[in-house]
Amino acid sequence: MLKIDRSLIINIAEGTQNIAIIKAIIAMAQSINIKVVVEGVEDIEQFIILKELKSYAIQGYLISKPIPAKEIKSLVERKINLP
Numbered sequence: 001m002l003k004i005d006r007s008l009i010i011n012i013a014e015g016t017q018n019i020a021i022i023k024a025i026i027a028m029a030q031s032i033n034i035k036v037v038v039e040g041v042e043d044i045e046q047f048i049i050l051k052e053l054k055s056y057a058i059q060g061y062l063i064s065k066p067i068p069a070k071e072i073k074s075l076v077e078r079k080i081n082l083p
Helices: 018-031 044-052 069-077
Strands: 002-004 036-039 057-059
Touching (some): 002 018
Parallel strands (some): 036 057
């Protein structure tokens, strides 16, 4: 699994060149069967762009703040309504 750092997506909704970089990283990873996780996703605009770029997974405050291990089960079972 390959993780894309939060620093590349901070301004992604503003149409920065980072979109091209992220798109290339995802394409390269997918071509060799590596799944991509994008960290630091904080708002819905970032999520929509990453969904269009076909990232495998996201992590960040959009989903949840950091939580103790004992709360993971309830987080996973919670239904999150994202576009």
